[in-house]
Amino acid sequence: MRELTLDLGERSYPIRIAPNLLSDNDWPSFIKGKQACVVTNETIAPLYLEAVLARLQGWQVSVVVLPDGESHKNLETLNTIFDQLLEDNHTRKTTLIALGGGVVGDMTGFAAACYQRGVPFIQLPTTLLSMVDSSVGGKTGVNHALGKNMIGAFYQPECVIIDTETLTTLPPREFSAGLAEVLKYGLIADVPFYDWLEANWDGLLARDPELLAEAILCSCENKARVVAEDEREGGRRAILNLGHTFGHAIETATGYGSWLHGEAVATGMLIAAKLSSDLGWIADAEVERLASLLQRADLPLNPPAEMAAEQFLSLMARDKKVLDGRLRLVLLKALGEAVVTDEVEQAKVIAAIEAVR
């Protein structure tokens, strides 16, 4: 088993990575008391709910099965979790268990932050993206029609249990979406990891278990390092948003459905890389290198044809990083060195969007 700790003082927690951890009797020990509510969705429940419930026999356990998809990551769906918790008389001693991808994880975490002003929760991520990113770091929340993740809270889990065996059932498009966030860590902070990813890209695409476990560990280590430094995004944590200002605009414009989060981030990172090379910060060859890795994973390189640059700009004006009315973008000062800047001319931003198109 691989293990690391996200170091946040008294709110520190372990992140465990190994095959078949869901069937392990160890993870329920992170739950204080014998009351729990498992939140999952209609796709994941038939695959993994039984294994989880088998570990909780004799407990007071409720189950909430959410509809599947990013389009359901909203307040209306969130309320169904509260309905169930109240109907089943759950108290402040109840622990919520997020069994699923980032959508289930973000909503369960936010429900835990709100229910009776806060109950514990644990993360059992089942997508690559949720293993390497969303289950770690305590960003929880839901979307609003006018913007992505606009309603939420910073709220940390008790532990993150990554059962790598669950990746065997993940559809290829979802797997690739996760790889986009994996590449992000190399781009923003870890050139040796980026080189390693490029060297092992075929093996990763073939889902070699050892390579995957290594990539998940390295991603979690990178994320944990940044979050431990700046839990509530006062500064450095914003680098984890590389590509997201453009990506969130795509997701919002397309109604949280046709583009997966990781796909939108892939295209967004390519725009950010192009802008960084236009500014003379990274070599043109690095933009090509990233495009090639994305393409080999079948990730989209071009923004939606119907999205004009002006639509990007108006949606990006609501980005959470906007300060004093000024757009702040995460760009690459060098490969492996992300910076947050508000000093890029609008014309250059438009040019990068058009160039990638």
Ligand SMILES: NC(=O)c1ccc[n+]([C@@H]2O[C@H](COP(=O)([O-])OP(=O)(O)OC[C@H]3O[C@@H](n4cnc5c(N)ncnc54)[C@H](O)[C@@H]3O)[C@@H](O)[C@H]2O)c1
């Ligand atoms: N909180 C954070 O820090 C953070 C970080 C990155 C992304 N996110 C959020 O995460 C979400 C995206 O997460 P995601 O990519 O996991 O998407 P997702 O949760 O929608 O899961 C992707 C799809 O895979 C299915 N699935 C999940 N596990 C499976 C498995 N093992 N086998 C078969 N099918 C499985 C799901 O039912 C879904 O259809 C977005 O809402 C994004 O905003 C949050």
Ligand SMILES: O=C(O)C(=O)C[C@@H](O)[C@H](O)[C@H](O)COP(=O)(O)O
């Ligand atoms: O953990 C973070 O911080 C991130 O930015 C990780 C991102 O991959 C993730 O998509 C996050 O949900 C985006 O956060 P937001 O604050 O821009 O909504």
Ligand SMILES: [Zn+2]
């Ligand atoms: Zn993301």
